[in-house]
Amino acid sequence: MSSIIDTGRRSLLRASGTAVLSAAAVALLAGSERMAAQAQGTSQASDVQILNVALGLEHEAISAYAIAAGSGLVSKAVLPVAVQFQGHHKEHRDALIATIRKLGGMPVAARPDAEVATALNAKALKSQTDVLRLAQRLERGAANAYIGVIPSFSDRALAQVSARLASDETMHWVVLSQALGDSLPPKALFFGA
């Protein structure tokens, strides 16, 4: 069994510690120059709107992991993983901001962490399990949101980016579910359903 699903002492929850480069994140959206060159239109404006909603999700996720990390509820073993997931969300954020700009849009700003904490009812979190459950719910919601907006993009390259973002959120969900000791969904096609 690979260490990634070893729930024993060595734990699945080990971050790789690799530094995250936002330049690499921007390259994720390598089609964006071409997209920017395309004619401006309402379909592009609506793509930008969807990307901005996605950016809002990423801002919120970054805050949520900051709140989790600062809650004092997360163990030493789990903390690096929370930080790594937050790093992924920062890469998503940077990639989305770059794309929105290239499409001539205005990226939405992040809300203060304190506002996010209220919106997510963070004061109800009493244990590491509570924190992991919240993260698990939000990651599933984000994966499903990214899957759900795919048909709305007029640019298929952006739809593909949305699928890639959904996959990252799924990756997070799997690790969180594993940490919580949940079994896998019994049926296939669990996400997006």
Add this chain to the structure above:
Amino acid sequence: MDTLLACAVVAVCMGPQLAAVDADRGKALWEAKCIGCHALDANRVGPLHRGVFGRKAGTAPGFTYSVAVRNAGFVWDETRLEKWLAGPAQFLPGSRMGFSVADPADRADIIAYLKSLSGG
């Protein structure tokens, strides 16, 4: 007579479907599909959902809506929610939810759940 028969057939076909609308299933669907952007009691990326059924569109306090939703000028009911969830951009062009629910049965259950939150 033909009309009567047709009505009877429709009633038989529609009856079980209508009866099958399930707010509990709608809650589970809401948890899966809407929770990425919405909460019941707080504005997130999307506006808060408690009470949205029966509320005037675009009026959750403190949420910044698109012009399209802010000026929609109607109260959310079954018909409006059904159209919105089937295709928000088609129903209110210029809106920015961008997220739709493809399955009509899923939409009906989610709407039943939202209605139950409004005491309906």
